[in-house]
Amino acid sequence: MRCRVWHHDRPGKAKTAALWSPDAEAYLCDEHALAGATITLLYEPNRSGEIAIRVITAAHVERRATPIRTDTEARP
DSSP: OOOEEEEOOSTTOOOEEEEEEGGGTEEEOHHHHHHOOOOOOOOOOOOSSEEEEEEEOSSOEEEEEEEOOOTTSOOO
């Protein structure tokens, strides 16, 4: 799990983009990324052969899934 905040260094632009999970394509807005947060990880084994991330906020639930690759499977 990674969390990073990226800033554009171009003059005249105060734009940031916050990234909470690159693999899940789940992004946070600047306000929430820079204000701080508590991330709670709940591990639920399910034998599905994939890793799924659910981003749950007060008004929205977003689910992303990625198949689990083994060392014997070729990478794209």
